Amino acid sequence: MSATPRFGKLIGASLGPGDPGMITRRAWAALQSDARWLYPVKKAEESSYALAIVERGGLAIPADAEQLVFPMTRDPEILGKAWARAAVRTVELLAEGRDLLFLVEGDASTFSTFGHLARVVRELAPQVAVETIPGVSSFAAAAAATGTTLAEEDETFAIIPAAYGVELIDHLLDEFDTLALLKVKPLLDEIIELLARRDLLATSCFIEKVGSPEERVVRDLASLHGSKANYLSLLLVQNPKRQRGELRRGCRSRREAAEVAAGGN
Structure with missing residues (x-):
């Protein structure tokens, strides 16, 4: 019988709306921790606004940082499949036992993709711990x-x-x-x-x-x-x-x- 995986924690790191000077000390510390970065994009291989905020702050992008695609569409079928893929991939990475840091522009609790992602991840793996780092809206x-x-x-x-x-x-x-x-x-x-x-x-x-x-x-x-x-x-x-x-x-x-x-x- 295979051992039950020890899931890492899913952390929503609020980065503020654009100025890296608005990143809180708590989020800044999380960015420099051992947590693996996840960041949202609208299309595969497209630039990430959230990632750009961190780059302007002077932090190097870790080699293992990974993007999650959240398309800009109101088509429920396309959205549903994209959200499912993102959540499944997030759970796969969390099952490796390492914390994941999801980069969020603005505040993670206000009109953010993080709330929906965290909810779907918890549906797939209820034992996953979720932490939200608040930020400037x-x-x-x-x-x-x-x-x-x-x-x-x-x-x-x-x-x-x-x-x-x-x-x-x-x-x-x-x-x-x-x-x-x-x-x-x-x-x-x-x-x-x-x-x-x-x-x-x-x-x-x-x-x-x-x-x-x-x-x-x-x-x-x-x-x-x-x-x-x-x-x-x-x-x-x-x-x-x-x-x-x-x-x-x-x-x-x-x-x-x-x-x-x-x-x-």
């Missing part, structure tokens, strides 16, 4: 780069993938003080038109590949209409016409009124 870095305050005191803030559509974005502009709209490339023109109708262009900002050498910040959103944007782009939108923090204040007022009524009984 793209919207937090974008806010710092542009001097934008995402929220203060009792203000509200929402993070929305732009793919949900302009109708939802339009609604949420009345519900939140600040929106971070991620992956805006496919709907950029429609969002710009919406913001123009809402007279919010002046309080919105476009940021592309934040923290990288190719970082681009555009405050004149009208100038972007009809142009192409990189996949790694986002918009920070603030609605100054909304009474800042009104949702929280409204909830607090209702709670206080209920407490007064209860005290009077």
